[in-house]
Amino acid sequence: MTATATATIPDKLLGWYDAHARTLPWRAPPGTPPPDPYRVWLSEVMLQQTTVAAVKPYFAKFTNSWPTVEALAAAPEEAVMAAWAGLGYYSRARNLVKAARAVAQRGGFPDTVEELRKLPGLGAYTAAAVAAIAFGRRAVVVDANVERVTARLFAIAEPLPAARKAIRAATDTITPDARAGDFAQAMMDLGATLCTARDPKCLLCPLSADCAGRATGEPAQFPVKAPKQAKPMRTGQCYWIERAGAVWLVTRPPAGMLGGMRALPDDGWSVHGNGSGQSPVTGAGEPLGVVRHGFTHFTLELSVVRHQTAAPIAGEGTWWPIDRIEDAGLPTLFAKAARLALAQSGEA
DNA sequence: CATCCGTGGGG
DNA sequence: TCCCCAAGGAT
Numbered sequence: 487m488t489a490t491a492t493a494t495i496p497d498k499l500l501g502w503y504d505a506h507a508r509t510l511p512w513r514a515p516p517g518t519p520p521p522d523p524y525r526v527w528l529s530e531v532m533l534q535q536t537t538v539a540a541v542k543p544y545f546a547k548f549t550n551s552w553p554t555v556e557a558l559a560a561a562p563e564e565a566v567m568a569a570w571a572g573l574g575y576y577s578r579a580r581n582l583v584k585a586a587r588a589v590a591q592r593g594g595f596p597d598t599v600e601e602l603r604k605l606p607g608l609g610a611y612t613a614a615a616v617a618a619i620a621f622g623r624r625a626v627v628v629d630a631n632v633e634r635v636t637a638r639l640f641a642i643a644e645p646l647p648a649a650r651k652a653i654r655a656a657t658d659t660i661t662p663d664a665r666a667g668d669f670a671q672a673m674m675d676l677g678a679t680l681c682t683a684r685d686p687k688c689l690l691c692p693l694s695a696d697c698a699g700r701a702t703g704e705p706a707q708f709p710v711k712a713p714k715q716a717k718p719m720r721t722g723q724c725y726w727i728e729r730a731g732a733v734w735l736v737t738r739p740p741a742g743m744l745g746g747m748r749a750l751p752d753d754g755w756s757v758h759g760n761g762s763g764q765s766p767v768t769g770a771g772e773p774l775g776v777v778r779h780g781f782t783h784f785t786l787e788l789s790v791v792r793h794q795t796a797a798p799i800a801g802e803g804t805w806w807p808i809d810r811i812e813d814a815g816l817p818t819l820f821a822k823a824a825r826l827a828l829a830q831s832g833e834a
Numbered sequence: 835c836a837t838c839c840g841t842g843g844g845g
Numbered sequence: 846t847c848c849c850c851a852a853g854g855a856t
Contacts, residue, residue, distance in 0.1 A: 535839090535840085535841090536840085536841075536842095537841090537842075537843075539842085539843080540841070540842065540843090572840090572841075572842095573840080573841075574839085574840030574841045574842090575839055575840055575841085576839080576840080577839070578839095647835075647836090648835090684844090684845075742838090742839085743838085743839070743840090744839090744840080745839085779840090779841090780840085780841080781838095781839075781840065781841090782838075782839055782840065782841090783837080783838065783839080817840075817841090818840070818841060818842090819840085819841095
């Protein structure tokens, strides 16, 4: 019997990873010393529910502006929020600053899952990933890729999210003591490139002979998921208030939707079901059009209304130069609204 | 355990 | 156009 025939699942997977690992800016090649924990942590937080392609330019921008966790800890939160604009899930950016300051305060990153887990923004997944990838700890790393790979490998038929316990236990049984970081990344690479959600490429998979899901003939049925609810529609207004080449911007409350981000003033659509239609300025505005934007749990149709006024504006805010609007760090919804307003004034 | 929290790309 | 999905976490 050959070594290949008796190789274990982790051995086969690590062998595949040695030959096929993706090259990524935050990653060390297989078998080489681990990368800077700061870069591992930063990339893992950015990658939460976010694609590799979307993360790459942000990772470059952040490591360029703030090369170390100490540099990030010293940065104004406002600058970090603005740099994060467009990446989504903005509580990540707020927690990023908090965690960086805690790490700088204690003189470096903790190197165990238990201690990492205490940092804001690090849950079970991220704490395990950093411990394994940056510190070589044996940790059970389960993200959406691993969930899918493991559910197929063991043909786990229980639907998510209830199946998470069984999936974690099964992943634990195949996680090796050595090279746990490479193993975790190998599972994620396998899920991202071969064991994909639709149309898994079993013919190229190093684990196909071991895969109970493939043996069923329909590996793509795993993991089984509960049906999803339809997204409701909400409507609202936002206001492009101009005065002398500047536009009125506000900073949103720290918690809630787009929390802590700079924004155009609006009529409260994110708090109530629909917006009130109530402008912060008196007088009739000029309707510029509608921006449609999909959030996780509802779709928004946001009407953009222009006001030109010399009157003071109620509430806190700042007059932002319109020719520097790109630097305001607006989240995508308001960047779209601003684009609409600018296109309209270009025609005027 | 359920809900909230963004965004862009692919089928 | 619409739906699904992606290196989840906090409450």
